[in-house]
Structures are given as C-alpha cells and as structure tokens.
Amino acid sequence: MSGEPVPPVDDVVAERLAVALRCVTISGDAGEPVNNAGISAEPADAEFAKLAEHLEHSFPRVHAELDLETLGRSRLYRWPGTDPDQVAALLLAHQDVVPVDDADRWTHPPFAGVVDPEFIWGRGAIDDKSRVLAILEAVEAALAAGVRPKRTIYLAFGHDEEVFGDRGAVLMAQRLRERGVHADLLLDEGGVITQGVADGVDVPVATIMVGEKGYATVRLSVREVGGHSSMPGRQTAVGRLARAVARLQDSPMPTRLIPVIADMLNRLRHTMAEPRRSLLKLAGNGVVAPLITRIMAATPTTEALVRTTTAPTVFHGGVKANVLPQRAEALVNFRILPGDSVESVLEHCRKVVRDKGIEIEVIGAASEPSPDPRVGPAFDLIARTAQSVVPGIAVTTGLVPGATDSRHYDDLAATRCNFAPIVLTQADIASIHGTDERISRLNYARLIEFNRRLLTELAG
Numbered sequence: 001m002s003g004e005p006v007p008p009v010d011d012v013v014a015e016r017l018a019v020a021l022r023c024v025t026i027s028g029d030a031g032e033p034v035n036n037a038g039i040s041a042e043p044a045d046a047e048f049a050k051l052a053e054h055l056e057h058s059f060p061r062v063h064a065e066l067d068l069e070t071l072g073r074s075r076l077y078r079w080p081g082t083d084p085d086q087v088a089a090l091l092l093a094h095q096d097v098v099p100v101d102d103a104d105r106w107t108h109p110p111f112a113g114v115v116d117p118e119f120i121w122g123r124g125a126i127d128d129k130s131r132v133l134a135i136l137e138a139v140e141a142a143l144a145a146g147v148r149p150k151r152t153i154y155l156a157f158g159h160d161e162e163v164f165g166d167r168g169a170v171l172m173a174q175r176l177r178e179r180g181v182h183a184d185l186l187l188d189e190g191g192v193i194t195q196g197v198a199d200g201v202d203v204p205v206a207t208i209m210v211g212e213k214g215y216a217t218v219r220l221s222v223r224e225v226g227g228h229s230s231m232p233g234r235q236t237a238v239g240r241l242a243r244a245v246a247r248l249q250d251s252p253m254p255t256r257l258i259p260v261i262a263d264m265l266n267r268l269r270h271t272m273a274e275p276r277r278s279l280l281k282l283a284g285n286g287v288v289a290p291l292i293t294r295i296m297a298a299t300p301t302t303e304a305l306v307r308t309t310t311a312p313t314v315f316h317g318g319v320k321a322n323v324l325p326q327r328a329e330a331l332v333n334f335r336i337l338p339g340d341s342v343e344s345v346l347e348h349c350r351k352v353v354r355d356k357g358i359e360i361e362v363i364g365a366a367s368e369p370s371p372d373p374r375v376g377p378a379f380d381l382i383a384r385t386a387q388s389v390v391p392g393i394a395v396t397t398g399l400v401p402g403a404t405d406s407r408h409y410d411d412l413a414a415t416r417c418n419f420a421p422i423v424l425t426q427a428d429i430a431s432i433h434g435t436d437e438r439i440s441r442l443n444y445a446r447l448i449e450f451n452r453r454l455l456t457e458l459a460g
C-alpha cells in the first residue's frame, strides 16, 4: 500500500467539489436549515436539493449501483457486499455547513466555490463537503474498476451535523440499528494531520481521534426586585451573578489523565526530545501521571485533554447606569471529559456557586461525552492507510473537542475513528467555522486517495 505517489487533483475533480461548495446548505442555531440572507435568495432546502442533484449527476455509478435512502435531506447509501450480512464500514460525512458572518473579509465570497491552481475555496471546503465528495469519488472509481466488496459498506451523509444531527444522523443510526447492523469500522470527521501544532513535536502528527468530549451550556440567572441605584443594598443582580461566574471560573472541574489520553502521550513520545520522552514513558505510572496532568493543565490546548473545561461566554444584565437590574443571566459553556457527564457538570455548578438565589440549568442542545473512548482493532488500518498517503507522519490518538455525528453511531461499530488525512497548519484549523476556509488540491488529492486505498482494503 505504501510508497505510491498520490495522483493530483485535476480541474474536473476540483470543479466537482467547487460546485458542491456553491450550494448554500447552512444549518443555523435554531435547529432549522436557514437561508443565508444576502448571499442566496433560495431557502436552504432548495440548496440541499441542488446539492443532491449535483451528487447524482456527478457520480452516476454510485447512484445506479448502491441503494439510497433519504431521510430528510440526509443520504444513507448501502453498497451491498457479496456477503451482505457482514458490514465492513460506516463512512460518515455531513452536507451542511455553518453560517458566515464576515463574508466581506473573505478573499473570495464564501459560497462562490472558487478554484485556483493551488486551492478550492469556500465554506465547507474542509468541514465537511470535501469528505462527502472524496468518499463518492473513491466509490465511483472503485465501481468503474469493477470492485465488488465482500462485506457491505454504508455511506451516511447527514444534513444537520452542525445542529446536533437530530433529524439526520439520529434517524440514519436508528435505521441501521433496526437492521441489526454492526460494522467493523466507523469513520467520520475529527482529527487531521498537523505540523508545528503540538508543542515539542517537529514531525507531522496524524491524530486519529477515537471519541469525543461532551457539550453543555449552563445558564445562571438571578432575579431581584430592582429599584433606584442610590439605595442598592448589599448586592445587585449583576454583582451577585458576577460572583457566581467568577467562582465557576476559579474552580474548574478536577483534572484527570484518562486512558485514551495516556495512550495518546505514549504514542507521541517517540517524536519528542528528552526529557519529555522519558517522562511520557511513565504516563501510566500513578506517581508521574499527576505531574504530567499538571503540566498539561497549564496550557489551554492541552488542558482541554485532561479536564472538563469551563468557559463563561455570555453575560447579560441591567439596562441603565442608575437603575438596579431586575434580572441578569450568564451562559457558561462546558466541554465534558469522558467520565464526567451533563448531570455531574450541573452538580458541580450548584456546589461551586453556593447561592440558592441563582437558578442553574442546562439550555439548548447538550451531548454526553463518549462513554468509553478506546483504540479499536481497525485503528491500525486507518493509521497504515494514512501513512501510505502521507509518508513520514507520526500517528497518535485523541478526543474530538466538539460533538460530531458519529456519537449517534457509537454502538454500531467495533472501532470508531474520527480522522481525515489532510495536513493542516494552525491557520487552516482556524478557518474551519472561520474566515477563508479552503482546501489545497494536494490535501484533497490525499483525501480521495486515502478513501480509495481504504475501500480497496475494506472490499477484500
């Protein structure tokens, strides 16, 4: 599998992705696909229809030879194996994208789908339309080459991943569950290959993530009588709430080195210089683990790997300088480490705030962390395939910091991997959900070739 160079992406293949990027398939916060006012006059549903038509037109063999079910705008494909009851893989990707609120700062308009000699530009270029199209490119090529898998392969392309997948992934997973599907491999978005991002590591590192953190937003609110600010009493609603928020920030949930992160460090240590290399060798040691945890907790990027993080993000209260506020509220966003839960976060908040006058509740969509993230048997296949496409990389594991559709399928596969073999810089990572999202032709070529080689392995 190794050694062969990755064939470049020609203009036809690049344009197929660009056309998909021109479909304004935005998922908004409200849980409904929304129209991105000012950029497209068409409602999002028509944009999903346009994307569907583009996929059907671009990948005729896929649409002739695979079974397709649509659930809402989500697309569940079944590529039956010669032994149809055996399921090799569930390949996940999502068709929706997040909105753009700074379109004038983009080099090219976010939904123009511009192709230049180096890049394909647009919202969704990385997250996640490149993965939808790359999987379809690979299956189309396999069908053209006469490949017929021994075991069944499913492709599941959600339409509401960015708003928690309740109408897409949840229903597709349910359908698979009813059929008794159990796959060897579940592959979805999450980790990538980074260079110069992990401190002290110079080689490019592929982070094949195997689970995810949970997510919850807690609202703290307080009501007071109000009145004139000349006679405020001991505290106002704003002061009382500020103290509660400060307590939460000052007393985060405890740090903990969970097994998957210890495994991550152990895999990474070979890429590091002394003394880290020797220190990390002892990550599983009960005496050294707290030291490692403390070092990691000192930096925000690594702190997120060893604890449930606390981020006060919104604070509202008061209307006028000389009027006592009658109501104040704050939102605090938590990313929950496996082992903690939405409920334990709430308990922690109540305990730390220590103020019965403050109402504490979870609002909006919340998700639990992966119950037991671990490196499964098919992990090595993903690692090997990544190394064949991008030679010279180190491979480690990790946790997705946010929620992905794959959490809805956790029970349906023996191995879960969240990974794409694209090499990203810190700036590229910032462009995901940010400004100037784009994918290089080279990365897109890697993505397609990775899927091709993976399908060849899975089909055998």
Ligand SMILES: [Zn+2]
Binding pocket: 094, 127, 128, 161, 189
């Ligand atoms: Zn995504």
